[in-house]
Amino acid sequence: MAQAKLQTFGDGVGARKVIPQSLDYASGSHEIAHIHHRAQLVYATRGIVRIMTPETLWIVTSDHALLIGSQVEHELHMLGEVSMRTLYIDPAALAEPEPRCRPIAPGELLRAALLDLCAAGADTAGARRAALLEPLILDLIDTAPGAPDAARLPLPADERLRQICTSLIAQAANNETLEEWAARVGASGRTIARHFRVETGLSFGQWREQLRMAEAMSRLAVGHAPADIARELGYADARTFAVMFRRASGVSPQQFLRREGASA
Template sequence: MAVPRLQTFGQSAAAKKVIAQAIGYADGAHEIAHIHHRAQLIYAAGGIVRVITPGGLWMLKPGMALLIGTQIEHELHMVGQTALRTLYIDPEALPPLGSDCRMIALDDLLRASILSMCATGEGSDAEAIEQRAALIVPLILHLLAERLAGAPTAADDEVRLALPENPRLRTICDSLIADAANADTLEQWAERTGA
């Protein structure tokens, strides 16, 4: 991955435990490698998101969200028209993550809470949004803490592909992630990577 850029949210958001954002992406869009001072919960309300960290590739499927720890370099790749809903969470408001990322199963209550935090319908005033957040944020933090208290399950590994640390092998994996239809032979890869 390239040198990551740091995303910040400014002084007005610094005191908030949770910052919500709703973003629509076209098929094939991607966010370059970056890090946050906050943990990030990513939920694709529509489409599929591939998240790449130094430790693996995560596929977000319906009903799941990915919690990325603070200061973890990551990039996002969209498959299909994607409706991304994301929460940036003060890391001190969460129990320790224990690893760089954790899959979170979404029940109806957590899903609705995330969507409500990200909804800023036309005509919504700042005071109404703040009042809604004051009610929803403690609930979201409680629900996430419950899920983080449990051990990771086999389902976590079903959506994560570990990526190698060896630079030559990582080059091949990164190329295949970028172009899964690549049909190069083992000999071509060996020549290209010096193996």
């Protein structure tokens, strides 16, 4: 990653245990690599947020929230128009301070409390409301169930592999071979293949397919049509995409959508 920028808060605001912020982004927006002294809860009410840490790519939609530990370097990329509601949390206020990242299923109560806190004004009435909501939110975060189905993908540390992965994340439809990528970064195909296995536990082909699968599930979850997703992810047609999706997930894109609708 590029050198991270440290983000801080003013003294008055910084005294609060939970600092809410509402942010709207145009499609394609990017927050450069940075760190906070606080933990950060990221939740998207609209659109998709890709969050890259040194070890992992996370893909966040309205189905999940991601709690990022304090001092964890991360950058954000927006897919589609994004409405993000985020909380900056004093690590000491959490029952177990997060050392890295934890995906959580927010549940209706946490979701409602988070949105209400972000909407509270800075006047006396808003301060009273925040004083009531903050301890509730902290308790709900501490007890929130994990989200094992949250989209994530391991990222390599090797700069050559990182360059390949970053390019594919930005353009998942790219179908260049491993040998073509290896030539681009100045290494042999055999060297790149070996390092992919060692650093991610996956072959190059498996990594790219898992990236496309994570992107596909995220895009389906926010209402993209399967035919559009097939084109955006580099598949010849919707049928080819559906075959890949079923092989990787055990269900068709339509069955995935019905299952997501039933669990919403």
